[in-house]
Amino acid sequence: MADTAGTPLPGRVRDLLDDLDAVSGDAIGDAAALLLESVANDGIVHVAGAGHSLAMVCETFYRAGGLAAVRPIWDAGVLPLDDAVRSTRVEREPGVGRRVVAAAAPAPPDVAVVFSTSGRNPYPVEVAEACAARGVPVVAVTSARASRGAAARAPTSLADHAAIVLDTRVPPGDALHPPEGPRTAAVSTILAAYTWARVLADLDDLAAARGVGLPRWTSANVPGGDEGNAALLARYKDRIPELAGG
Template sequence: MAEDPRPSYPDRVRSLLDEVDTRSGAAIAGAAALLLPAIEAGGIVHVAGAGHSLALVFETFYRAGGLAAVRPLWDPAVLPLDDALRSTRAERAEGLGRSVVRAAAPAPPDVAVVFSTSGRNPYPVEIAAECAARRVPVIAVTSPRASRGAAPRAPTVLADHATIVLDTAVPPGDVLHPPEAPRTAAVSTVLAAYTWSRVLAELDDLAVARGVELPRWTSANVPGGDEANRALLARYGDRVPELEGGTRTGPEVQPG
């Protein structure tokens, strides 16, 4: 049986991960350098995405090992789980992104992180533009390559409003397999999650070098996790209402 000359799917993913390191290595260090003083100054990291980019919001918010000073910027309309078509319409609708930012009212020393592979829909673009207008620096986690191949639905793109752009190297259309005519096996979540994890690792190294203790969630499945997280809930609960649904009653559930 002849050996398949095409690169395997795992090999193509590994190649793209290497590409992220090459394209975004300096920007990842810049993102960490932006985040650390903001957190030290008491700022909140506002994180946004729509549709499947909400998976990356989940990765940043209330996540074991993740930053506690994180607030999700979102509207229920952009969640595809109970109405997928509605989420697409909402991401393309003008005005929703700006209203989400206005409701959260971020202000310096806060930072915004916006995940959008194409960065071409009004929702992520408006969030970034509104945050920038409020002097809140924006970290865009996006793919300029995918953006160039996407249908334009806003007069600008996400990267236009960003202080730092983290290039995830996602190809147009997102899918990778088969290599000669890709139609399946989307890779944007893998690449964006890796990019964000690299930011967290860089941020940790920077904090250690400067003698700063970062506010991080601990898994509830390790000894002392509940106690450590309780202190963080008390510290950030008032500024991140999504942590407790606007109430301090009811059973405690710890980050996974």
């Protein structure tokens, strides 16, 4: 990646997006193909993350234009909204990720997508490792640069257990501004959300080319949205209990 130290923040973000396209473009297509194979065979896409990576779990679940066959798997302890210090502690606690996967019990033809910028804490590593051990392929949405610069709190990294790695290119420490000594303007959510949007776009194109209908949510805020989603809720609510408070 070119040196962009003197570039204003908007330009630096755009440069990172271009870098992501160049580095991860092929892998994004591979991830779309993997998801299509799973969903076409009535599989579920299990999504996981901790701390601020839970923003990406929300981005994938029950989202306008998103796949209906998505189940969030998570432990309440990793949510930072009511106890931020606890969320950091739980993400580093061995065993939590394995328990989450055991409770969700994913199995082929399911797929797992695990979001973690550093991919070095036990929670996301264990989720990926446990899913892979069940024969469920893992798509890791992570940053190789951030991972190299992070403290290793698990013997392996998230990427070590992934069938496909989507490198978001997030810099170590996440912050992007000011360029001479970054301390604010975290960029991980922007890059991860863009990555996921690209996966969905490639998935849509691939499904259309193969004549496969995808189960997709429609915004509840447009006419007919609730009615269109009712069939999807009926189809998936027993397999995805989080859809109806189960």
